[in-house]
């Protein structure tokens with residue numbers, strides 16, 4: 001096992017990894033920008049290294065600075081958290097060249113899944129159901145029309161290099177196709193420096209269902225059921241739950257086995273998430289994330305596993321402890337993302353926290369790097385905490401969420417907490433009846 005791990009991240013996820021290290025008797029190294037000198041992850045780690053100025057491009061994304069920090073401190077492995085360098089194949093390659101272990105999959109797997117077309121191609125070959133669409137990139141409007149006629153309208157045009165929901169355009173019929181295609185291309189060129197686009201059938205009222213997978217890198221893969229992350233604003237998740245309120249045990253077993261087998265066949269190592277759109281009992285692959293997800297705690301709650309510990313163990317060459325036959329769901333878990341944002345526009349709201357009080361009690365987990373007097377810097381993500389609740393069933397989890405939100409105090413900045421109080425009063429949220437469009441429609445009506 002490693003003696004020392006460096007965490008190439010900040011905020012709540014850095015704390016999450018430090019906690020796992022401490023329980024495993026592994027020393028932790030925090031890295032930070034100048035603005036983060038007083039951050040909780042710096043205080044909590046055994047050692048810390050300042051890796052550069054405030055912009056992430058010069059600190060949390062600086063490969064040379066992070067490698068140097070590893071060499072200075074003697075850390076043998078790096079946990080990337082999510083975001084930043086977590087899905088950067090070049091970073092993983094550089095670590096390999098320096099003899100540092102990356103706690104995550106291989107550079108090759110990251111590369112395959114990071115390109116949307118090869119990812120879809122690979123998924124198809126592995127027997128994972130995909131959305132009907134073009135075979136790879138679509139070169140021109142004429143081809144786009146031909147493909148659309150084959151798969152049927154409406155269609156969605158997506159950037160090959162896309163991410164964060166950008167570079168996507170919907171065409172409801174042929175009259176809309178040319179403009180949609182040209183707009184998607186120029187937007188992808190502007191956002192990603194690459195104008196290649198592909199096409200898919202546009203699903204009208206799907207849910208976002210993602211399967212948590214884990215591989216040992218030696219042919220064995222397991223799945224830890226699904227998370228329903230359909231409540232999204234601008235393709236950003238805000239509320240996640242597990243198990244999915246609309247997924248039957250039979251559906252879970254079927255799609256779970258397909259995913260676990262695929263991970264085994266790939267010799268994939270570590271944690272991953274296979275994302276699907278789900279409509280009328282069918283799953284359609286959209287992408288795979290080759291990292292730990294923000295919303296992983298809901299899965300940890302219902303399966304009683306520590307995914308970060310397991311990531312560290314397999315990265316160190318130990319046998320994967322997870323076994324499919326032991327993985328049984330217990331109860332229901334929900335996570336809400338607490339962002340420092342001002343409603344109704346969700347404008348980032350950095351500033352000083354005058355008072356912070358975390359909720360507690362049975363079935364409550366608060367993952368946050370906040371403390372009294374902390375100043376949220378304006379340079380990074382607005383996520384300041386995740387409140388995760390676990391109950392024996394969904395109604396109990398909802399009641400517990402409402403109770404815990406009532407106990408939470410974050411003074412000094414605006415947060416998304418009022419949004420969740422209102423959401424919990426909605427009959428559709430109470431019953432679990434929502435698609436990926438529900439939240440946007442509700443926000444348009446209520447805010």
Ligand code: ADP
Nearest residue numbers: 162163164165166200201202203235286287436
């Ligand atoms: P990104 O990498 O930019 O997040 P994804 O492919 O994961 O792109 O898609 C993001 C979101 O866009 C999905 O969660 C869904 O809301 C919507 N979306 C993507 N593909 C389709 C589709 N074929 N039909 C309907 N909605 C889609």
